Amino acid sequence: MTNLVDQQTLADRLRLTQRRVQQLEARGVIVRLPDGGYDFDRNQHRYRCFRDRDTVQVKLEIVQAAKDVDEMLALMRTKRRVSQRRRIAMERGPAIGRLDDAMQLSNAMADEHERQMLSDYTNMVVGRSMGEMFALCKWQLAD
Numbered sequence: 001m002t003n004l005v006d007q008q009t010l011a012d013r014l015r016l017t018q019r020r021v022q023q024l025e026a027r028g029v030i031v032r033l034p035d036g037g038y039d040f041d042r043n044q045h046r047y048r049c050f051r052d053r054d055t056v057q058v059k060l061e062i063v064q065a066a067k068d069v070d071e072m073l074a075l076m077r078t079k080r081r082v083s084q085r086r087r088i089a090m091e092r093g094p095a096i097g098r099l100d101d102a103m104q105l106s107n108a109m110a111d112e113h114e115r116q117m118l119s120d121y122t123n124m125v126v127g128r129s130m131g132e133m134f135a136l137c138k139w140q141l142a143d
Helices: 009-013 018-027 040-052 055-078 082-092 094-109 114-139
Strands: none
Touching: 009 018, 009 040, 040 094, 055 082, 055 094, 055 114, 082 094, 082 114
16 A cells, blocks of 8 residues: 655655655655655665665565566567557556666666666656556557
8 A cells, every 4th residue: 555645744754854855855865756746665765875876675675676667568579469468568567667766776876977868768768668558558658
């Protein structure tokens, strides 16, 4: 179960100011959910990695997520029926989100002059992965 909190609670539990939470969110360390709340456990982990410069942990997360995405797409390519590919995408598709999440945290940990290039690369990798998954499933984005 997700441990949802508001910004003030997140700041208090991480022993940060609200302003610092906002700064870390702008940098990509802290992530807000679509409903406006924060998953405390996820953000605590991300903040700890950032604060401790735990590049080894972040690298392991990127490598595992990339492996999961590659395996998912390879499995989807072996299936003839679109319905089978879609089932795989529904079950394993969140790996693309985990890859994006880990790469975004890695980008946030990089020196400022490196971040734009890393962000562009992250968007390319994640976009291509999503594009291939959508193409294999014959899904299209609607307006």
